[in-house]
Amino acid sequence: MKPAGARLADPGTAGPATDPMVPRPFRVVRRRRETVDTFTLDLVAEDGAPFVFAPGQFNMIYAHGVGEVPISISGDAADGSRLVHTIRAVGKVSAALCEARPGTMVAVRGPYGKPWPTTEAEGHDVVFVAGGVGLAPLRPAILNAIANRHRFGKVAVLYGARTPADMLFPEEVQRWRGMFSMDVDATVDRATPDWLGRVGVVTKLIDRIEFDPAHTIAMVCGPEVMMRFSVEMLSRRGVADDRIYVSMERNMKCAVGFCGHCQWGGEFVCRDGPVFRHDRIAHLNPIREL
Amino acid sequence: MVDIHSVSELLKDIEFFQEFGDATIEFLAGCASNVAYRPGDFIFREGGAADAFFIIRHGDVALEMHSPGREPLVFETLHPGDALGWSWMVPPYKWSYDARCRGVVRGLSFDATCLRGKMEADHEVGYQLMRRFLPVMSRRLLGARLQLVDLYATENGR
Numbered sequence: 001m002k003p004a005g006a007r008l009a010d011p012g013t014a015g016p017a018t019d020p021m022v023p024r025p026f027r028v029v030r031r032r033r034e035t036v037d038t039f040t041l042d043l044v045a046e047d048g049a050p051f052v053f054a055p056g057q058f059n060m061i062y063a064h065g066v067g068e069v070p071i072s073i074s075g076d077a078a079d080g081s082r083l084v085h086t087i088r089a090v091g092k093v094s095a096a097l098c099e100a101r102p103g104t105m106v107a108v109r110g111p112y113g114k115p116w117p118t119t120e121a122e123g124h125d126v127v128f129v130a131g132g133v134g135l136a137p138l139r140p141a142i143l144n145a146i147a148n149r150h151r152f153g154k155v156a157v158l159y160g161a162r163t164p165a166d167m168l169f170p171e172e173v174q175r176w177r178g179m180f181s182m183d184v185d186a187t188v189d190r191a192t193p194d195w196l197g198r199v200g201v202v203t204k205l206i207d208r209i210e211f212d213p214a215h216t217i218a219m220v221c222g223p224e225v226m227m228r229f230s231v232e233m234l235s236r237r238g239v240a241d242d243r244i245y246v247s248m249e250r251n252m253k254c255a256v257g258f259c260g261h262c263q264w265g266g267e268f269v270c271r272d273g274p275v276f277r278h279d280r281i282a283h284l285n286p287i288r289e290l
Numbered sequence: 291m292v293d294i295h296s297v298s299e300l301l302k303d304i305e306f307f308q309e310f311g312d313a314t315i316e317f318l319a320g321c322a323s324n325v326a327y328r329p330g331d332f333i334f335r336e337g338g339a340a341d342a343f344f345i346i347r348h349g350d351v352a353l354e355m356h357s358p359g360r361e362p363l364v365f366e367t368l369h370p371g372d373a374l375g376w377s378w379m380v381p382p383y384k385w386s387y388d389a390r391c392r393g394v395v396r397g398l399s400f401d402a403t404c405l406r407g408k409m410e411a412d413h414e415v416g417y418q419l420m421r422r423f424l425p426v427m428s429r430r431l432l433g434a435r436l437q438l439v440d441l442y443a444t445e446n447g448r
Contacts, residue, residue, distance in 0.1 A: 193364055
């Protein structure tokens with residue numbers, strides 16, 4: 001039964017096809033190592049039905065006998081035949097998922113949450129700012145921008161990671177860089193001299209790109225400190241708070257705004273987020289107790 | 291001999307000098323010269339006399355620190371338009387890291403003794419230069435703090 005008051009997603013965005021608390025069985029069909037502790041799993045539904053989601057949404061993934069965790073979807077929203085998740089091993093459940101080999105069964109509830117404003121961004125310049133594994137939740141929105149490039153103004157993808165070895169999807173990012181239609185730049189916090197890319201914090205990249213601040217939508221995803229300073233830099237460049245979107249991460253359990261584990265001020269991150277327009281949550285950021 | 295006129299024209303095109311008036315630009319151009327480096331060249335090395343600062347016009351420069359038994363660590367890269375070095379403003383005027391060229395680098399070098407003399411003789415020029423350097427220093431200090439905080443750390447402390 002659907003919990004009272006549960007709200008899955010905005011009308012028009014994707015949500016679970018059945019009861020939001022009932023998982024669907026999926027089989028791991030591919031496992032790729034991205035970094036030392038981060039893996040990408042391709043999943044296929046056992047019932048063969050396509051998986052419909054909007055960029056920025058997440059699923060609850062259950063590792064049998066271990067537990068369930070919220071994981072953003074990192075695959076292409078235009079391809080419903082395959083569900084792609086990029087997972088960093090930070091706890092027991094995520095570590096078990098990272099160990100899942102092809103053939104392993106997992107259970108998936110979702111998709112949940114508010115997505116990136118991909119439709120609202122059409123007609124505008126778009127700046128994606130990703131930090132560390134934050135590139136994974138942004139990837140579906142970036143793929144959408146690439147597939148529908150003519151619908152957007154300038155598109156910039158700015159990516160920062162701790163070291164070159166910590167970068168997600170390095171070959172794909174390199175491929176994006178080779179496209180003449182996007183401004184793609186990456187930086188790392190530290191490197192050895194054999195790294196020929198930029199070194200420095202990701203916020204510096206925001207200063208270097210050209211866009212029209214009055215007609216720009218920015219989507220930012222990464223650890224909270226990185227997002228705070230990226231938002232500040234975007235604001236300095238003139239991007240209004242109601243044009244900046246961030247993806248928050250909290251301890252999500254039920255994913256439907258019922259259990260309260262992910263409550264953040266008056267917001268439930270699973271239900272009201274994870275993507276928030278910054279002007280709606282800016283007042284919560286300075287409160288360290290939250 | 292340095293062509294003062296052409297250097298001042300170059301300075302006017304560089305964002306770092308955008309707020310300076312013509313007289314100050316001419317003044318500063320008297321301390322400047324064009325420089326070029328080959329890939330791998332060190333523009334300066336840790337402990338050396340900080341006798342200049344640089345504006346990069348072409349190419350990338352890696353700022354490195356080294357420690358015995360370890361590969362040098364690149365902690366920042368600078369790119370066209372960036373100012374390189376402020377140790378020339380602070381006694382004892384010694385570089386505190388290495389600056390190595392990643393490829394061909396061209397830029398403008400400003401003689402520190404000449405600049406310090408002009409800043410002392412004309413406090414307005416000194417104030418304008420300090421005013422221009424402070425935001426650069428502030429941004430790099432913030433960058434260093436963010437690197438120290440480790441922006442990409444997760445709850446498990448990795």
